[in-house]
Amino acid sequence: MSDEFLLKPESKIMGTNQTILDFWQWGFSNLRTNNLRGILAEFIVGTALGCLNQPRVEWDAFDLIYNEMKVEVKSSAYIQAWHKDKFSNISFGIGATREYDYETNQFSPTVKRQADIYVFCVHKEKNIELIDPLNLTQWEFYVTLTTELDQYFPHQKTVSLSSLKRIAKPSTYETLKKVINNL
Template identity: 25%
Template sequence: MFALENLDGHEIIGTSDKKIGSVLDFWSWSYSNISNPFIRGYLAEYVVYKTLQTQPDQFQFYDGYHLNRNEMDQDDLVFSYQGSKIRVQIKSTDTLCQKQEFSCSPSRGFVAGDNKNQPEKSFNSDIYVFAQVRLDNDDGQRINNILSVWNSRENEGFYKTPEEKAEYHRIQHSVRSDVMNLNNWSFYIASSSEVSKLAEGGKIAVETLENNRAVHKADINSLCRVVGRVCFLTIPNRTMDNRDKATS
């Protein structure tokens, strides 16, 4: 798939005679809750992509493929490593989540050469990157406490005092700052064959990844090196199929 050219945010949303906002306004409205699990997942893909881009001699992305995010693609990233096509899936969680685990299930991958899905479910990407963001547990507890108080005032129109609103905004600012600080991110990188052994019931616990010697851990500074190592170890185990032969 060849990606669209990116918008720059200044495009107008409205009619010929009335503006209701801009694309930048829409982005701010829809994505400001950056700690939301769905948006954090998009951010994780962006972080891994932009980090690997810093080593273009090692990770060669196909022309135009990742200019913007491809929502329906089987793989989150696709690049060439030492002449071999590498398909990547990226998962994310944070330490405030009740269950410290990643969702990871087999699927029927799309075969571009045949223009159809595979008949059997499997772990189709070559490597998997699991990203965990460390957040302040106290911030999480404070947010829950405030929301509990507000929800108890349903009959009063969910009344909020100015002090409560100020505290809530302060904590949310702290959480969002922690999410955007890449020193708070840890990454677990594993091959498809290893992931297929670890995923039980479509879930993999963080503790399982942490304690498995076949899973490689990285921080933001070592991410390129570790991803490269897993790619190197994965290539000899791959078989050429229609997806490799297909042109991106």
């Protein structure tokens, strides 16, 4: 991605008195929505690994590159942005895909899980009064190699947290990098 498209918070929206920060606050401040919580989870994992050296690419085959490993980040939460009478069941998409090549504008013929590692991020807070996606103590992380997903869940498109706990142990933000380095 070219640096010419990277905006600063004070960048003006031509023809208005508004800045890009005004736009971001208006459109992207509810971090409890599924899409923004997912992007925040990618950012959190990227900060833990120190691999945010390139801007995020929407719809890329994986989310991050760390030590030449492709990392896929998934997120889920018990409390959603929309009203629900009960907590959400925690599950994650793990389906195989075709990799898209931005250079050729083509999808690969091979269907597989594209990353080498999966990091499953659970925003675990269940008290609506305390929920704060920016509080890293409210997150748990489960890390697994893609080969393990392929072994235990070869054809599944989703995995529940209870199934995931059979192959991965929870870690914290502080221990996440060490867990990944030890794989």
